[in-house]
Amino acid sequence: MSIDAGxxxxxxxxxxxxxxxxxxxxxxxDWSVRAMVLTMVPLLAALSILQMISGSVLDAYEDVLxxxxxxLVIVPVQIGTAGNLGxxxxxxxxxxxxxxxxxxxxxxxxxxxxxxxxxxxGATVFTLVGIAAWAIGHVLGGTLSFAAVLTISLVSGxxxxxxxxxxxxxxxxxxxxxxxxxxxxxxPVVTNVCDIMGVLILFAVVTVVI
Amino acid sequence: xxxxDSARDVYRDALPVIIVSLVAGLFAGTVLGSETMRSxxxxxxxxxxxxxxxxxxxxxxxxxxxxxxxSALHQGLIEPRFDVDDRRLRNAVVASxxxxxxxxxxxxxxxxxxxxxxxxxxxxxxxxxxxxxAGFLSAILMLSVLIxxxxxxxxxxxxxxxxVGPIVTTLGDVFGVVFLLVAIYLVGLIL
Numbered sequence: 167m168s169i170d171a172g173x174x175x176x177x178x179x180x181x182x183x184x185x186x187x188x189x190x191x192x193x194x195x196d197w198s199v200r201a202m203v204l205t206m207v208p209l210l211a212a213l214s215i216l217q218m219i220s221g222s223v224l225d226a227y228e229d230v231l232x233x234x235x236x237x238l239v240i241v242p243v244q245i246g247t248a249g250n251l252g253x254x255x256x257x258x259x260x261x262x263x264x265x266x267x268x269x270x271x272x273x274x275x276x277x278x279x280x281x282x283x284x285x286x287x288g289a290t291v292f293t294l295v296g297i298a299a300w301a302i303g304h305v306l307g308g309t310l311s312f313a314a315v316l317t318i319s320l321v322s323g324x325x326x327x328x329x330x331x332x333x334x335x336x337x338x339x340x341x342x343x344x345x346x347x348x349x350x351x352x353x354p355v356v357t358n359v360c361d362i363m364g365v366l367i368l369f370a371v372v373t374v375v376i
Numbered sequence: 377x378x379x380x381d382s383a384r385d386v387y388r389d390a391l392p393v394i395i396v397s398l399v400a401g402l403f404a405g406t407v408l409g410s411e412t413m414r415s416x417x418x419x420x421x422x423x424x425x426x427x428x429x430x431x432x433x434x435x436x437x438x439x440x441x442x443x444x445x446x447s448a449l450h451q452g453l454i455e456p457r458f459d460v461d462d463r464r465l466r467n468a469v470v471a472s473x474x475x476x477x478x479x480x481x482x483x484x485x486x487x488x489x490x491x492x493x494x495x496x497x498x499x500x501x502x503x504x505x506x507x508x509x510a511g512f513l514s515a516i517l518m519l520s521v522l523i524x525x526x527x528x529x530x531x532x533x534x535x536x537x538x539x540v541g542p543i544v545t546t547l548g549d550v551f552g553v554v555f556l557l558v559a560i561y562l563v564g565l566i567l
Contacts (some may be wrong), residue, residue, distance in 0.1 A: 167475055169428045174439045174440050174442075174443040175436050175439070175440050176440050176443050176444060178563075179440065195470070197463065197464045197467050198467060199467045199470050199474070202467065202468065202471030202472075202475070203471050203474050203475055205503040206436075206437070206440065206471070206475045207475055207478055207479065209436070210433050210436050210437065210475060210479040210482075211479065211482055212428070212432055213432060213436055214429040214432075214482060214483045214486060215429075215486060217429035217432050217433075218425065218428075218429060218486060218487070218490050220428040221424060221425035221426060221428050221429060221487060221490065222425060222490060222494065223425060224424040224425070224427060224428065225422075225424045225425045225491075225494065225496075226494075228417065228424055229420075229553040231424070232417060232418060233439050235409035235414065236409070238405060238408045238409035238413075238414070239402065239405035239406060239407065239408070239409045240405065241405060242401045242404040242405045242408060242431065242549065242553065243398060243401035243402060243404075243405055245401075245428060245431065245432075246397050246398075246401045246549060247394065247397065247398065247401065250393070250394055250397055251394075254386075254390050258386065260560075267380075268516075272427075275380055276380060276381075277385055278383070279380070279381055279382050279385070279439070280383070280386055282383030282384075282386075282387075282533060283383045283384075283385075283386035283390065286383065286387045287387060287391065287394055287483040290391070290394075291394055291398055294398060295398065295401075298402050299402075299405065302402070302405070302406050302409065303409060306406075306409045306410065306411070308409075309412075321520070347425055354436075358432065361428070361432060364427075365428065373481070
């Protein structure tokens with residue numbers, strides 16, 4: 167299982183290369199520096215602009231983050247885990263799609279197994295994160311209580327895991343219905359949307375708890 | 377037909393990788409929560425705005441390079457040794473370096489724009505300087521580690537997808553934040 171399947175923008179870059187070929191009417195040399203820059207930079211630029219959503223949220227909570235280092239400790243884990251869970255869920259669903267066992271039904275045993283595993287992984291990771299973030303934040307001079315940090319980590323983590331499950335299912339199903347190969351475009355898109363949702367959910371919970 | 381995996385099988389398969397990424401994330405978070413980083417965040421408006429984009433795009437640049445070189449190795453398009461005369465390998469490395477630098481500077485500019493939109497004020501030059509230094513350090517580390525691990529792993533019969541992906545992602549997470557801290561310090565000395 168590849169953890170960073172979601173970080174491979176290659177499929178989308180290939181689509182872009184085809185579009186360039188169509189516009190210019192000339193064949194594209196895949197291994198030229200020009201081709202690799204022209205196909206990747208627009209995708210990376212679009213991705214950066216999308217990530218400004220999470221950046222603005224972090225900036226809006228600057229004071230809360232600076233006085234509570236535990237929350238700063240949680241941020242990278244929340245972002246990374248969201249993307250990883252989305253990537254795992256999507257690649258497994260995509261494989262089932264290729265094998266012909268994917269069917270969007272609540273009683274589909276594959277979907278149940280994948281969803282259950284994602285929720286279990288979320289519960290494991292975000293319990294550990296809560297404990298570790300409290301301890302590290304405490305050493306760094308934070309004053310949030312253990313209960314508060316664990317609640318923030320677990321509640322936002324489980325809400326995020328549920329989002330990952332539902333959003334991955336819908337995305338893979340939609341790309342299947344539209345006739346796209348989910349490996350190319352869907353996985354990077356889902357991974358990045360999950361990253362951003364991770365930050366949004368985290369601070370929604372922070373607002374309620376603190 | 378292939379036997380169906382239970383939730384427990386899927387959980388057990390994914391747990392080691394998730395735990396490694398958790399440890400890397402906690403390390404990155406500890407650097408982010410450190411006294412030095414917090415004073416940098418307080419002093420330089422815009423650092424928090426560019427942070428998620430900086431972390432996400434590094435994965436995009438080097439994750440794609442890994443996938444490209446991984447399939448090229450499988451297809452025999454490149455040899456698993458570093459040869460400057462190999463046009464494909466050289467171009468892929470040069471293009472990733474350019475992509476990494478261009479996107480880093482772009483992120484600084486967009487973050488500055490967002491900062492101004494949010495009614496804040498800051499220094500565009502400072503943000504561009506920090507992103508250029510952090511992007512450069514990341515590029516040097518990621519390119520050398522990625523190629524070494526990919527080629528050495530391949531020569532020992534390890535699948536680039538299973539081994540190299542997690543190693544590169546984890547190192548990227550750990551060093552991204554460290555390099556950001558170093559960049560804030562270095563740019564602070566000059567600007």
